[in-house]
Amino acid sequence: MLPQVVIIGRPNVGKSTLFNRLVGKKLALVDDQPGVTRDRRFGDVELLGLKFQIVDTAGWEDEDAHSLPGRMRQQTEAALVGAAAALFVIDSRTGLTPLDEEIARYLQRSSVPITVVANKAEGKAGDAGIYEAFSLGFGDPVAMSAEHGEGVADLFEALLPTLEPLQPEKPEFEPFEDDEEKPLGPLQLAIVGRPNAGKSTLINQFLQEDRLLTGPEAGITRDSIAIDWTWHDPKSGEDRAVKLIDTAGMRKRAKVTDKLEKLAVADARHAVDYAEVVVLLLDATKGLEVQDLKIASHAIEEGRALIIAINKWDVAEDPSGLFNGIRAALDEGLAQARGVPLVAVSARTGKGLDNLLNAAFETREIWNKRVPTAALNRWFDDALAANPPPAPGGKRIKLRYITQTGARPPRFVVFGTRLDHLPESYRRYLVNGLRRDLGFGSVPVRLMMRTPKNPFAKN
Template structure:
């Protein structure tokens, strides 16, 4: 395990900018508006050869514990449990504030080593705040500009005495023997409209209040990835999962706020990263047009899709609701007819094992490869049962098929006059691939390639 470093500070001092700098990617949302970060975000970082896990936290605010800022502060306090050290970030241009002093008092009561970071210290505008920060009692502050990368070497020197003894031993890489490796952790993204219960569902799976939840819609902003192990009741063995929580996606016309636009864009990127996407519906609202748009986006990106109906414990007439959603999905998502539909309750935990089982099963289909010989036997049988049309009396010739990739499954058909092949016949072949070759309801890509005519006139 890498030693864990937690970034702590009041809102808008540049914590997420520093997190992005140390991780080496702009993953955390950053904006001039304070309070952008609400959940803890973890990332693997390396600074001049020193490796550690860096944790971004919500801005520390002095509010009622039951309020949203108060619950965010509780998440920040929880992040320090088990950490190797804390980076206490202040805004050197703004100087010390009473909230900075309150955070300092709290940190002095903890057993975790603290490095004081005076951010936004580029130029001379931050000198006054830098000198003031000595009064906090954490020794020499590190003058840093997370935005421009200035002072990173000084930060490394301040962190080295604490983290160097905790560095993991170097692992010796094994030689590749050419055998197929088992699949890695399941990358599972939870998406849906605001307030569908995405964060609550992940907290239920983890059996802890890992993500911020509440009655307010749109609490989640950043897409948060959490490593977890689920025990499969079918085998009683742990299986690795990367859970990805995302911001709620409203209709585009309703998204006016810049920060919400950034959060929705981040959620769409999370779909691209995932292997399996769970679209979470609210049983009290049913299936709406926006849900179908979110589902269609996941399918267009080639992700395996599962629909989960949350709040099943309070659903009215559950049987008719389930059947109605099933019928609407088969009509609205005809390209993946039969997509798995699971009823769950994030509050009670009902259906969560079935959801994970469906996710692993559909990933297996998403990764499936069919040997070329067996694929072409099916192809010959499909054409014998339903020969391709002959527009103008000239038959379209389909010679053979091959699978060129998985994740999602991709196939190429070679033949002649393929530009005249009707879309209905292409759908016939795709549906046959899904139904008879074990691909279920995953997206299947089918491309057509005509052989070049060697006697064609060359210009």
């Protein structure tokens, strides 16, 4: 395990900018308005050879514990537990504020080593704030410009005495890797849906802790947050690795006018693109809406394996009728993924969560499936014999053979002649046959047509 370093400070001092600078990627959403970050975000850092995990937190605010800012502060306080060090970020251009001094008093009661980072110190505009930072009682402040990358070496020197003894040991030798196919890694499971469907509550129920910020307010989640977790499968008795990805709620595009919400939705779509299995969470009290079908279609278009989960099942009216109605609507509205797994869950009580995870692992296995070329072409010959391709204009379309070119999602190429004249209906016939006869079910299947070049054709 890498030692953890937590970034703490009041809103809008540049914590997320510093986080992005240290991880070397724009993972955290950044905007001029305060309070963008709400949940803790983790990233691995290698700073001049020093390895650690950095934790971005919400801006510290002095609010009632039951309010949204108060609950965000509780998440920040929880991040300090078990941390190896903390970076207390101030705005050197603004100088110390009463809230900075309140945070300092709280941190002085902590046993975690504190380094003050005087951010936005480019030029001389921040000199006064840097000198003020000495009064906080945490030693020499580190003058930085997270936006421009200035002061990184000074930060390294400040963290080195604390983190160097905690560095992971290097292996004496690298393990030999043979040519056998590597086993699958952690299941990349993204939870998506409309605002207030219960996505963060579902992940908290998986983890059995209040890891993500939740509440009655819609649209609490902004950043897509990835959390490594181990699920104990009661069916097999095995421990299985999962990377849970929480995402911002996706509203109709016409309703998304705020710049920050646009960034959050774009981040959620990005998370879908890199997931293996996408769980679309529906609200049982609202049923299936057009926006849900649009979210599902996006996941399918990106080639992700899809599962539909109906949340708030514990308060659903007429559960049987609701389930059957959603099943019928999905089969009609998602013809390209007919039979997509549908699971009833309750994020509040934990009902159906093991069924959901079993379905996710089974769906990923299908999504990764490969069919031997010989078996694939036996199926192909039978499909052509049962329903030969048409002959438009009296000229035959010859389909010679098929091969699988990849998985994740399954991809196939059919070779033949005059394939540009093959009707779309026949292509759908082949795709449906692949799903039905070769066990690909509802996962996205890509089928391409390729005609070999004629070496004697005139240029």
